Amino acid sequence: xxxxxxxxxxxxxxxxxxxxxxxxxxxxxxxxxxxxxxxxxxxxxxxxxxxxxxxxxxxxxxxxxxxxxxxxxxxxxxxxxxxxxxxxxxxxxxxxxxxxxxxxxxxxxxxxxxxxxxxxxxxxxxxxxxxxxxxxxxxxxxxxxxxxxxxxxxxxxxxxxxxxxxxxxxxxxxxxxxxxxxxxxxxxxxxxxxxxxxxxxxxxxxxxxxxxxxxxxxxxxxxxxxxxxxxxxxxxxxxxxxxxxxxxxxxxxxxxxxxxxxxxxxxxxxxxxxxxxxxxxxxxxxxxxxxxxxxxxxxxxxxxxxxxxxxxxxxxxxxxxxxxxxxxxxxxxxxxxxxxxxxxxxxxxxxxxxxxxxxxxxxxxxxxxxxxxxxxxxxxxxxxx
Numbered sequence: 001x002x003x004x005x006x007x008x009x010x011x012x013x014x015x016x017x018x019x020x021x022x023x024x025x026x027x028x029x030x031x032x033x034x035x036x037x038x039x040x041x042x043x044x045x046x047x048x049x050x051x052x053x054x055x056x057x058x059x060x061x062x063x064x065x066x067x068x069x070x071x072x073x074x075x076x077x078x079x080x081x082x083x084x085x086x087x088x089x090x091x092x093x094x095x096x097x098x099x100x101x102x103x104x105x106x107x108x109x110x111x112x113x114x115x116x117x118x119x120x121x122x123x124x125x126x127x128x129x130x131x132x133x134x135x136x137x138x139x140x141x142x143x144x145x146x147x148x149x150x151x152x153x154x155x156x157x158x159x160x161x162x163x164x165x166x167x168x169x170x171x172x173x174x175x176x177x178x179x180x181x182x183x184x185x186x187x188x189x190x191x192x193x194x195x196x197x198x199x200x201x202x203x204x205x206x207x208x209x210x211x212x213x214x215x216x217x218x219x220x221x222x223x224x225x226x227x228x229x230x231x232x233x234x235x236x237x238x239x240x241x242x243x244x245x246x247x248x249x250x251x252x253x254x255x256x257x258x259x260x261x262x263x264x265x266x267x268x269x270x271x272x273x274x275x276x277x278x279x280x281x282x283x284x285x286x287x288x289x290x291x292x293x294x295x296x297x298x299x300x301x302x303x304x305x306x307x308x309x310x311x312x313x314x315x316x317x318x319x320x321x322x323x324x325x326x327x328x329x330x331x332x333x334x335x336x337x338x339x340x341x342x343x344x345x346x347x348x349x350x351x352x353x354x355x356x357x358x359x360x361x362x363x364x365x366x367x368x369x370x371x372x373x374x375x376x377x378x379x380x381x382x383x384x385x
Contacts, residue, residue: 009068009183010252017063018245031242032056051238053230061241062213064248065203068182069195071215075225076236076244080178080198081106083212087143087174087194089228090221093119096140100127100157102150102356104176105345113347124352127157128288130165137169146192147176148185148295152305152340152364153357154279156288159295163191172221178202178331179303183255184296193218199236199244201331202302205254209243211236254333257369258302264372265365265379266304274313274383276361280304302367303330305340308383311360314339318363320382323374330366335375338364 003015020027032055037048048054058076066074077083084107091097099111101124111122123136127146144166148157159175166173174194175187181202187195197203199211213236216222229235236244259282266280278285281292282300292300308314318326324335328343338344341353341360348358367375 012067013064013248013251016067017060029057029060029242029245031238033238052233052235055235055238055241057238057241057245058236061236061245064245065197065199065213066215068248068251069177069215070182070186070188071195072217072219073222073225074213074215075229076199076241077212077214077229078234078236078240079210080196080200080212081110082232082234083196083198083214084176085110086214086225086228086232086234087145087196088115088120089232090172090224091115091120091142094140095142096121096123096138097143097145098123098125098127098133098136098141098171099145100147100150100155101125101352102153102155102358103145103147104151105340105347107145107147107176108352109347126155126356127162128155130158130161133162133165137165137171141169141171143172143174145174145176147179149179149281149301149303150356151179151344152303152362154179154281154286154303154305155357156281156291156295158291159185159187159190159192163193166193167191172218180296180301181251181255181331183252184259184299184301188215188217190295194221198331199240199247200329202247202255202258203251203331204244204247205251205332206243206247207329207332207334209240209247211240211244254369255299255302258331258367259299261369261372261375262300262302262304262367265367265375268376268379269304269306272379272383274308275306276309277307278304279306303364304367305362305364307359307361308363309361311341314361314363317382321378322381323370323378324365324382330364332366333369335368335370336366338366340364 039045062074172193175192195215263282269278
């Protein structure tokens with residue numbers, strides 16, 4: 001089985017990087033649950049020596065994810081945060097990084113509480129405003145780290161503009177593409193140098209695996225990521241690699257349903273009297289709706305946020321859901337709701353949450369693939385009474 005060079009996206013998701021197992025013909029990639037490999041003689045092996053360094057199941061998922069994002073190589077890590085840490089490990093004392101201000105709380109914690117201990121400085125900027133980003137560059141800026149859409153206020157950044165700015169200043173552009181997935185947004189085709197995902201989310205899509213991946217295009221990044229993956233050892237396990245491969249096969253189908261349900265629920269919430277604001281890129285009311293149409297041409301995703309009248313009201317609504325599950329994480333087949341201020345972004349100081357528009361009355365929904373009428377009914381009963 002050979003994947004045609006002209007294969008389209010849905011076909012790439014199913015087949016890229018994968019061949020029937022040569023020893024059995026198994027069409028599904030085996031889980032190579034081994035720690036080491038027997039060598040034929042001293043210095044003679046079959047391409048695998050030790051499982052931290054190489055694993056056949058990981059080789060396949062990395063090839064699959066590189067093809068899906070249109071990159072040259074991919075490196076799978078034990079979590080989304082370990083993938084981001086691998087990117088940050090390219091930096092040295094004295095380097096400066098510009099970061100989307102409304103970034104995920106775990107990313108903020110890693111940069112602000114850990115990496116600063118090693119002499120790296122960070123400027124948290126509204127990257128939806130190119131002028132603000134331009135002002136933030138210094139002679140020491142080495143990396144522009146963008147999250148788009150942002151978590152949880154769904155602010156968008158123009159990736160192509162950020163690529164031009166970063167490269168004009170001699171910096172690399174990394175994009176966290178977790179919220180959109182490669183189905184909806186392809187940062188590397190817009191000029192990004194690195195793309196990172198929490199594979200835990202849409203790529204896996206079933207709430208049963210933790211992982212992360214970095215996809216790269218430049219040889220110097222590829223060599224470093226290969227080195228740090230082996231040196232630090234935060235690798236994705238064979239079983240988790242297998243679970244991600246299972247997930248990417250249905251990624252386009254799932255994303256189509258996530259998008260359809262997300263649009264429907266956003267419109268539904270827009271007509272509820274107790275809802276004061278709905279944030280979803282697919283709504284004309286979104287301040288960057290036009291950018292969303294250009295940059296996310298195949299759909300607006302399954303993530304949305306909305307506000308109710310007060311923090312107490314938000315807690316009341318969250319505690320009333322019956323079908324939707326109150327839980328952290330996102331991007332899975334089941335619908336999850338959360339209170340970012342006390343859950344995913346609790347590590348972000350209250351004053352910073354306020355500055356980025358993350359209020360204590362904001363509720364985030366990761367819309368699943370259930371029947372949308374059932375989801376609307378659950379929303380209606382949680383908001384009412």
